[in-house]
Amino acid sequence: MTSLIPNLAPLVCGMLLAATGAGKLFGRRTAQLAANTVLVRVLGDGRRAALALRGVGAAELAVAAALLAAPDTVAPGIATAVLGAGFTAYLGYAKATAPESSCGCSARDEGPIGARAFTRAGLVVLGGLVAATADRAWWSQLPRHPVASAAFLLVAGSAVLGLSADLDRLWLLPLRKLRLRVFGSPLAGPGERAPVAASVELLEHSLAWLAAAPLVRSALLDHWDDEGWRILRFAGVHEDARGAHPVSVLFALDLTSTIDTTPSPAVRVSVIDDRTEELVPLDLMRDLALRTPLPLAN
Numbered sequence: 001m002t003s004l005i006p007n008l009a010p011l012v013c014g015m016l017l018a019a020t021g022a023g024k025l026f027g028r029r030t031a032q033l034a035a036n037t038v039l040v041r042v043l044g045d046g047r048r049a050a051l052a053l054r055g056v057g058a059a060e061l062a063v064a065a066a067l068l069a070a071p072d073t074v075a076p077g078i079a080t081a082v083l084g085a086g087f088t089a090y091l092g093y094a095k096a097t098a099p100e101s102s103c104g105c106s107a108r109d110e111g112p113i114g115a116r117a118f119t120r121a122g123l124v125v126l127g128g129l130v131a132a133t134a135d136r137a138w139w140s141q142l143p144r145h146p147v148a149s150a151a152f153l154l155v156a157g158s159a160v161l162g163l164s165a166d167l168d169r170l171w172l173l174p175l176r177k178l179r180l181r182v183f184g185s186p187l188a189g190p191g192e193r194a195p196v197a198a199s200v201e202l203l204e205h206s207l208a209w210l211a212a213a214p215l216v217r218s219a220l221l222d223h224w225d226d227e228g229w230r231i232l233r234f235a236g237v238h239e240d241a242r243g244a245h246p247v248s249v250l251f252a253l254d255l256t257s258t259i260d261t262t263p264s265p266a267v268r269v270s271v272i273d274d275r276t277e278e279l280v281p282l283d284l285m286r287d288l289a290l291r292t293p294l295p296l297a298n
Helices: 004-026 031-033 039-041 046-069 074-097 115-130 138-142 147-162 165-183 196-204 205-216 285-292
Strands: 215-226 229-240 242-253 266-274
Touching: 004 046, 004 074, 004 138, 004 147, 031 046, 031 205, 039 046, 046 074, 074 115, 138 147, 138 165, 138 285, 196 205, 196 215, 196 229, 196 242, 205 215, 205 229, 205 242, 205 266, 205 285, 229 266
Parallel strands: none
Antiparallel strands: 215 229, 229 242, 242 266
């Protein structure tokens, strides 16, 4: 197992650098991400920052190709360690001079630089140094030690997954939602009222909101709780034979529900005429069915 790790390290490092390099070089959002990095301050221009980020991606792809094609030579591993050291130095400079800037590590993560970015850069350095000691090709190790190879690759892949903030949506967010559904919110007991912002989020993902949206003309104006229901009031405009006139659009939903616990909530919708304070009779679901769908761009 001791000799197996150096021989498989080029495979792990190569796959990681190939993924991050391709994201930087070919990603559609590279220019947007570069604008949020410290490279703009250093180079003085968003276009130059995007070109620099793509250049780093090209270098990562070149090193990845060398790691995967010639894993039992020293140069690819040393190049990987040099890249990792450069990443670490860049992260340190960015954290010191622009702590809220984006990492730019994978051309998908736009969050601020944190401990996970430094840890991943450090592991690239370590992985490169270990890969430089490989004496056999990684493809020769897989059939010779299938179980041990699979175990090592699983552990290494899990480490990379856990240290990649842009991949949280694939595993961390589903786990958090599952925990909320099974155990409930850690900050609330059974039947505890959901925060108002959570009720608004739940409403805005509901069919009731889609049906009533053409009437709504404001953000949330008022809210109150009544007998297990949370009432959310929005200003709106309704047009009929008398012309357009202001209305209040009221949504009522379970005050304990959130989008994590009740993806498809039951929502009551009432439209009140602001002038007469009378209920406006509307069939919102019928109107929703009659709407002409917007054309989709190819």
